[in-house]
Amino acid sequence: MMTLSKKLWLTFLVFVIVTVGSAFGLAYILYEKLYVDSVKEELVSTAKKLAYDYEGGELDQTFIDQVNWFSEKSHFEAFAVRNPRELAACIPYEADYDTLIGPEEREQLLQNKIIEETGYSERFDRQIISIIVPLLEDRKLNGIIYLYVPLERIDELASSLVIYWTAGAVVIMSFLLAAGMKWTRHLTKPLKDMQSAAVRLSKGDYSARVSERSNDELGMLSKTFNEMANAIETEDELRKTFLATVSHELRTPLSYIKGYSEAAMNGMEGKEKQIAIIHRESKRMERLVNDLLELIRLDSGKMKVDKMPLPFAEIVYRTVETFRPAAKNKMIHFDLNIDEDVIVNGDEGRLEQVMTNILDNAIRYSNKGGMIQITMIQEKETMKLLICDNGVGIQEEELPRITERFYRVNKARTRNDGGSGLGLSIVKQIIELHDGELRIESMEGEGTTVIILLPVLT
Incomplete structure (x- = not known):
């Protein structure tokens, strides 16, 4: 049987697991929103600046060399090509031209829209974010600029924090474990006290009480338990008094009946008086018994009205x-x-x-x-x-x-x-x-x- 303290501890453990899981989930959300989005914004901004130097006409070698020079100085990989079909041979992951630039993507380029692509590179063993910027003149696509960057993995970004994270997690979990056990014992102690007191009540110890330590629900429950115990003890005292009184009330007429009947049997004088007393006491017993039966019916709720x-x-x-x-x-x-x-x-x-x-x-x-x-x-x-x-x-x-x-x-x-x-x-x-x-x-x-x-x- 699972005790209440075990249930509370299990609830606490589930809460900790959910909290830690939520923390990791939040970390990945922040990774996606803060890091990845910022990389995309920087790529787009850089690509626009490079495209701004394009002055129109056929894409000359000078512009291509200028882009290559930027690639050597930047942490982004960048290159310019005259024919978009050359792009499939330049990217760092497997893809054909139709996969990269299909009819829909080509239409976007002709509308001077930037294309964002994300793919996995086995060479880098990580995700790649790439930007394709069109170089247009009178809606004629004379070339494209392609920029890409391998994304840092979240474990690489957090590698410097792993030791601190682990140490902090151990300390926090140890603290939570100790505090949780202490708090669980604190919460369940009044209930254990009530259980012990209830056992004593069931065995006839009507003096059993529990301490009223707080004003919360447990404190109110303890107060109610004590009121119930007081009522039971009072009722027990009344029952004992009632039985003792009934016994006393019956003993008196019985002693009269016994004494005068023995006197009559022994042939003592005044038999008529003795019989009258016996009759009086028997009527008294009859009335007492009838009244007791009435009270029993009233108390049990069985008296019909x-x-x-x-x-x-x-x-x-x-x-x-x-x-x-x-x-x-x-x-x-x-x-x-x-x-x-x-x-x-x-x-x-x-x-x-x-x-x-x-x-x-x-x-x-x-x-x-x-x-x-x-x-x-x-x-x-x-x-x-x-x-x-x-x-x-x-x-x-x-x-x-x-x-x-x-x-x-x-x-x-x-x-x-x-x-x-x-x-x-x-x-x-x-x-x-x-x-x-x-x-x-x-x-x-x-x-x-x-x-x-x-x-x-x-």
Whole structure:
């Protein structure tokens, strides 16, 4: 398997190769543009100057000798011929007259245009640049001047720089190699740290973290990884707390059931009381298990919410009637102020479960002879339901945690009354599934108000 550092190093190597290749390509382009073009320009300029001395008429020997004399003094080879057909015998590479001066080239000469030729010479083992300049009089071709020069090869031009080039290349490549390896290790170290931390997380070490060294993408990835690790660690702590609480909640009724069932089996007095306690604790276990199953369905997203248009007033009335016997036992009075025209889009069974849990708490924590006020109004596109009691209330610092699982304000009293500590957590999640909001306001000793906000159908 190719690691990321190897991939980065391979990318770096390819980059260096492409860069060196581009440098050589640029060298050849400069060779062509600067050297070859300059030679051509100089040849043309020289040829024009030689042709300027031609005064017309038949090409005499004096002019030919003058051109030959120039050839001896110049680094260009130059000669003049009367008949262009003599040219094939003078040039330094194999070519016949028709190849050098065909019909097209001859027409150019008659138009007093210069011809440029390039060919390879085995004798010189290099390219040859040549110029053919016409000597005209009244569109009659009386002769031509021919100049040529062997081109220097690029390796010959750079021969003096080869040693410096090689030494410089070695130094630069060594530097790039060392810098590339160091930079690759620098780039991949955060990823290796994250890999190591991820392995620790997978083995249950939720304290694994990585250092946040920069503000770039890798730094942001490290920060995100640490946030994920924090979330996993928090979730693990919550899971452990949840399991410990569930175990504790089940242990208490089980110990009651076990103890009183043994007492009943041993024929101890007060059998009816013992059976009543066993029945109470079994109901408490049943309620706890049912609440746990509800939470599992909510957390897994498997709880189905079958929404349909509902007059919420009917759910309120029906739930209140269900709790009238329990309220009567504590001499609690209901005061209802309900807008019966409010229609919500919701699951009837789940919303009834919400009302059941809230009214159960309201009656449970209200004093004898108290009152529970239920008010439902519509404010624009929202239904606002308020359930107020004048019971024991809740301390202000405990309100933010009231919907947490297994959280109890009065733990001893709740256990005696059979509460699981899960009701409000379930209520909150069901309301959120209906795109609503749950609020709880309370003052210790004065009572509690539960506020439910749900969108209405208009």
